[in-house]
Amino acid sequence: MIKIKNVSMKFNLGIENDNSLKMMFIRFFNFKKRKKQEYFWALKDIDFNIEKGEVVGVIGINGAGKSTLLKVVSGVYKPTTGEVIVNGKISPMIELGAGFDADLTARENIYLNGAILGYDKEFLDEKFNEIVQFAEVKEFLDVPVKNFSSGMVAKLAFSISTIVNPQVLIVDEILSVGDLKFQEKSKNKMMSMITGGTTVLYVSHSLEAIKNLCSKVIWLDHGKIVMFGETNEVCEAYYKSQQES
Amino acid sequence: MLIKNIYHNLIKYKFLLIELIKRDFKIKYKRSVLGILWSVLYPLLMMSVMALIFSQMFKFNMEGVNFLVYLMTGLVMFGYFSEATNSSLISIVSNFSLINKVYIPKYIFPLAKCLFAGINFLLTLIPLVLIMLISGSPEAGTKCYLNIYYLIIPYIFLCIFMFTLGMSYLLSALTVFLRDIIYIWGIILTILNYVTPIFYPLAMLPTYLQTIFKLNPLYMYIGSLREVLLFSRMPSTYLLVGMFVTGFVMMIFGMYFFRKKQDKFVYYM
Known part of the structure; x- marks a missing residue:
């Protein structure tokens, strides 16, 4: 509310x-x-x-x-x-990837960005594989994010932000990022979040x-x-x- | 009520605090070959240079005092204050892009910097202990011994931490409104470096200056640690009380100032 x-x-x-x-x-x-x-x-x-x-x-x-x-x-x-x-x-999806550190690896950024979004460690440990799988970055987990393509960064950021089932969701435009396949995937994910009974702005x-x-x-x-x-x-x-x- | 609030917030954002400190740690040592060893090596080399300059060129001689340990305590303690405040100073400004997008309690940034510098500080205690072990001679009375007063060392560290934290809150908030603080603080630190007896004995100065210099909070923390490490005795009541009062007052003032101003930060981004 x-x-x-x-x-x-x-x-x-x-x-x-x-x-x-x-x-x-x-x-x-x-x-x-x-x-x-x-x-x-x-x-x-x-x-x-x-x-x-x-x-x-x-x-x-x-x-x-x-x-x-x-x-x-x-x-x-x-x-x-x-x-x-x-x-x-609240899960704010205003700008994704806020607080990504280019010098850190994908693995480290998942934890840092997760912490910034207010998740706790247990939650991230539990959801880690799910995030990695959704973002399709499994082979690049220990590569610094600065070596990622911008599409890959966006995919990772999207996957971290959407891993929660928030009670209040704040969205600035439907975010569909990455290549065609991922765009479809991310759009579906957003739709299911929006229509999943949460309060949405x-x-x-x-x-x-x-x-x-x-x-x-x-x-x-x-x-x-x-x-x-x-x-x-x-x-x-x-x-x-x-x-x- | 306020204390309870702060405590709850700390628990809630404990993980973020840890992650921020971890980030600083990784970034700091990622590219250097010797990595974390630098935390030990740097103060050691610094001390060697200064010891050479002051004992050979300026012929500082303190009868019955282990000059190396004297110097090292000053360097290590002042180093903490200077590193923590310098990195806290820009901690809000450099995280603007983050603060502008996600809600994060802003006080966490200076705190993370002070704690990170604190971990570094604990590492620099290793070379200090090393110097204490190998330097000095029992004949000249310059050997340092373990003594009962070591028990108050955590108290000294707590006091300098409170002081540094308060100063960091004050500076990081001021820098948001006035970027010039970055340069001004660099100059103030240099002045503090000289008015704090780090590499010279306080007794060298005229009496009236001594009285003034003793009001410097940094002198209190460094002086107290020296009393314990070098002379195996309890710091004077003046130092014991002064340490806590300066540390506590600075902490409360810094926090109060930061709290008052933090909602205005977003206007100055």
Whole structure:
């Protein structure tokens, strides 16, 4: 179950230039400029509930706040205001292979990446063979990942991330990686995870996929919820607005 | 409540902590031929160079004190502080790509660095013990002997660990907002290297400077260890209390600062 209560997320624009001593010095003496801080609300007053087992899609144009919303739900961002309540173990599939170390071998990376995703050692020991088999990296287990092709890295990362049966799944686009055969395999795996009774928050640009999988849809624009409701209804309205603009 | 929270989190992320330390370990030694032997060799060579310079060129002579052991204790202890803080400093910044994608308690990165440096530190105790065994002569009173006060050595290590951890939290958080800290800390470390009596005797300085230098927490940890190893006696009450107070206060302050600021980190990535 996911409960989002009045969540807003504010970013400071142009903060990039700010973190050096020189800039601090300049800002200190530059009284006029100091007060001019530009803000950007990536999310504004977002408020919704997702019941257990519901599959909810998130649509919207680029920069509408979809990814920010996923990051707020998964706990990467702490919202500026409001509250996020998530019951159950979250499995964020936002970007795969975060925390892979190129100098370590596939075997070592399975444990490191697993630990980063919050698995414990016993679980990884138990699932190790399954991961290796799914990723098709058996012969290369003790090769540093930097010698892998990018497809192989993606396959390994995918296999580690999808080994759990999470209670809450957060997905940014259906991930199908690797060669044709693996794409099919990974797609099926994702589908079975999504349709397996877990609570899902699913971002996609493919209305087709959304219609197939989701029971409800959130339409985001400029950080605000434009519509939240039945899939067909929201998709229709979204499609129409896209046509017009 | 807070302590209980921290404890539960530690248990929960124990495996990640171990994996992070293992990673550092593997990366550090993977490419070098001598590998882990360097942890022993490096301080030994460092000490040899400095011993040569200071006993031959500057003619440092400390009556009744085993200069090699004196030097080595200073080097090993300061080495820990410097290695741990230097690697913690960038531990948050260099893991931004990770912090930005997956939820991980951020405090784990400086902690992992301090523990990793701690393991290295324990390895550098081997050459220290080696030097203690082979150097010094009983006639000159410079032989080091095992004594009952060795029992407080873990206490000394705990204090320097707390101090280093606190400093690491403070620095790693500051570096997120101000990258210049990386350079500034390098300079501060060099200054600390000289104002801490590592290779010279404190008694060499004028009295007023001695009083000031004794306030340096690093002096307290190094000084206490020397009392035990070199002179087989209990460190003074000043050192015993000072060690704990500085270590504990630094740890709490560093943690508090880090905790206050950690939610803002993502804005500065």
